[in-house]
Amino acid sequence: MKKSSRMILNAVTVVILNLVFWLSNYYPRHLIERLSVLGIMNFLYFIIYFSVLIVIFGKKQSIFDKNIFNKALPWHKRFSVAKLMILMLCQLTFDVIGYMSERVFDGRVHAIIQAILVAAWWIAVYMIITWKKKQVKKGFAVVCSAVVLLAIIGAVMTCVVSNNSLYMHSKFEADSEYLLQYVRNTNWISGIILFALDCIIGGVLVGYCTYNKTEDDKEEKWGQISLILIRIVIIVVVGWLLVALKIWIYPAGNISNTHVSSRDIEAKYNVDEFFERYKLKDVYRVDEHGAPIIVYSKHTRYIDYYTTKMLTIHTTESDPAYSYDMSKKREENNAPNVIYIPYRFSDYNISGETVELYANSVICYIENGVPYTVMLSELDEFGEHDLVVKACKKFLSEGNIALFEYCCDYLLKYDRRFMEPYIERIAAGDFTEAELGVLETTKIRRDFVIDIARNRLDDSKK
16 A cells, blocks of 8 residues: 555544544543443443554554554454553543543633643654654654644634633523533534544644655555545445444434524515524534433524614523513514514613614614614723613613623713712612512622622722
8 A cells, every 4th residue: 555545544544533432422532431331432432543543653554454463473462452551541541631620720721721631642642652663753853843733723722712711600600501501512612623633633643654654565456546535435434333333322422413493584574673583503412311412502693674684693592681581572473474583672762762672682773764783792882872871771770780791881981970879789789679580580690790890889999
């Protein structure tokens, strides 16, 4: 087999084996499991994985090469049992480090450590397999530098994904479904980043090891492209069979379903008002009881006015802003041939003008026949507007304390006389019944709101 063919096949083999684990379990790859059956399956997976890596790194061959195993050697040397056990101990060590990191550090630091562990794992595995072998050292320093650079890139990416972890935990109660879904989303995206990092670093080391093979074997009779394609198909099929076997024996951990749907209300385009459209994307895995559990949720919501597209919002199904409405529920429209979408708009009459609050997130209003939308999270960048100022005062006066975080600084800037007594009351922990009801429903922590108010009071005294 030619060196280039072997390099391609080895890289594909590593990627497919990584993909098998990602489809069957939570990333990063690990051996230790809370469920004993999954632990046994992980053990068998790593036996296969490490055996393949011993062929690639230790023997500088591919799984399609002839005479991979020396039949003249005893079975324990033929299958490198000693190295397999050492590699298993290595995996256990990295599992323990990762476990301790999750318990000791916050989300961002743990995410960085996970990316570093992926790179360190590959270097450790490579060194264990190639120990006491005559290695061509040319270019090894460059490869190590590339692995370090990839680890840094992966650490930055996972850190960015987990950047809001501390903020989210400080804002929401521990049993908040939105917080739990945020953590699941963060773990899902981080898992994809680690999966990509795992494949790239593995590919770099596979390429380096295969490239440094002293000689190429004689070219095989079949056309190289045909053989490569056939063998890649075989690798993919074997990978698919491994996933199918895992599902058949014990499906817990496997990706079970990806639900994508969208809803539109084109039938309402002739209605002169704001309305929403949305697209949903949810990914599920199987839990230990065989039931699907959501591991990733992304809901894209569009705010439109007639045929004008106004705003796009990315959220999740469990976002408290979309599960709490200050207004009464609208009656369902039973008109024939009309697609009804539940509105999440609350109507307010402010100085004779109609202002709509969409899902505790967006202020919608009409001015001189022109529709406008203002994200509450971006109020500071919006600037002074009399109707928006009055709307924010109205929201807070009616007890919607969930908006305090967004309206506080805006009203301090444009209506300090109204806001200062309000802040003093909240800083003292004096909430109205309506405000307590909002906090209970949205699972926003009282201390989070109180801390914001106290910080504003401290700032005003400076």
